[in-house]
Amino acid sequence: MKIDLGDGFQFIRNGLSVKQDSRAAGLPISRIETISKSNVDPQRVGYANLDGAKYDEWLLQHDDILFSHINSIQHLGKCAIYEGLPPKLIHGMNLLCFRADKSVVHPPYILHYFRSKVFRPKLERFIKPAVNQASVSIKDLKSIEIDLPPLVEQRRISEVLDKVDAIKTKHLNAVSHLDSILNVLSHAAFKGELFDKGTAR
Numbered sequence: 001m002k003i004d005l006g007d008g009f010q011f012i013r014n015g016l017s018v019k020q021d022s023r024a025a026g027l028p029i030s031r032i033e034t035i036s037k038s039n040v041d042p043q044r045v046g047y048a049n050l051d052g053a054k055y056d057e058w059l060l061q062h063d064d065i066l067f068s069h070i071n072s073i074q075h076l077g078k079c080a081i082y083e084g085l086p087p088k089l090i091h092g093m094n095l096l097c098f099r100a101d102k103s104v105v106h107p108p109y110i111l112h113y114f115r116s117k118v119f120r121p122k123l124e125r126f127i128k129p130a131v132n133q134a135s136v137s138i139k140d141l142k143s144i145e146i147d148l149p150p151l152v153e154q155r156r157i158s159e160v161l162d163k164v165d166a167i168k169t170k171h172l173n174a175v176s177h178l179d180s181i182l183n184v185l186s187h188a189a190f191k192g193e194l195f196d197k198g199t200a201r
Contacts, residue, residue: 001147001148001149002145002146002147002148003104003145003146003148004142004143004144004145004146005141005142005143005144005145005146006141006142006143007101007104008100008101008104008105008110008146008148009098009099009100009101009105010099010100010101011097011099012096012097012098012099012138012141012142013096013097013138014093014094014095014096014097014138015029015030015058015090015091015092015093015094015095015096015097016029016055016058016090016091016092016093017093018048018050018092018093019048020046020047020048020092021046021047021048021049022047024046024047024048024049025047025049026047026048026049026050026051027047027050027051027055027059027088027089027090028042028045028046028047028086028088028089028090029045029046029047029048029050029089029090029091029092030045030046030060030066030089030090030091030092030095031044031045031046031092031093031094031095032068032070032071032094032095034066034080034095035066035068035078035079035080035095036075036078038078038079038080038115039080040066040080040081040082040083040085040089042085042086042089045086045089046092050090055090058090058091059088059089059090059091060082060089060090060091060097061082061099062082062083062084063081063082063083063100063102063107063108064081064082064091064097064098064099064107065079065080065081065082065097065098065100065107065110065111065114066079066080066081066082066091066095066096066097066098067079067095067096067097067098067114068094068095068096069094069095069096069135069136069137069138069141070094070133070134070135071133071134072132072133072134073127073129073134076123076127076134076135076136077114077119077120077123077136079111079114079115080111081107081108081111096138096141098110103151104148104151105148105154106151106154106155106158108158108162109154109155109157109158110154111158112157112158112161112165113146119144119146122144122145122146123136123141123144126140126141126144
């Protein structure tokens with residue numbers, strides 16, 4: 001079925017506006033850097049001495065999707081799904097939170113959809129470029145029409161894509177490890193340190 005994107009979510013909203021400080025403590029707060037590697041990185045969060053129940057409405061829930069709507073054109077639309085780490089994370093400014101209506105949308109499916117070449121042209125129609133960055137509004141995002149299969153099929157598709165993504169990640173990690181080994185060996189070789197000089201022929 002075809003739906004407007006906004007109809008698949010309880011809400012799409014920006015985060016809590018608060019000044020973060022590298023010397024502060026309290027509850028962690030999401031920031032653009034939190035999803036720079038397309039996952040929620042607990043080490044790349046901010047702090048603003050926030051604590052207490054009055055901030056509960058801003059805490060992310062499992063399967064919330066964080067979406068970069070203010071960024072360079074290249075990174076606009078980058079997204080990640082919150083899977084519970086860190087255990088409490090406040091939704092901060094400059095990342096949108098998509099909270100799914102799970103009777104309509106399976107969050108892992110829509111995450112893959114946001115990252116697909118099918119969604120990108122739909123997003124690009126609404127990108128507003130500016131100096132050094134670009135943006136897309138919540139209103140425009142909500143209006144994007146998408147094809148949405150039944151929930152059973154969404155789950156089946158996301159399971160297949162998750163498996164392929166895991167294989168890709170494992171492969172890239174292996175390549176990265178081999179690159180590191182190659183760099184070390186090359187450095188040693190070109191400095192004459194790879195072999196004992198007494199064994200050279």
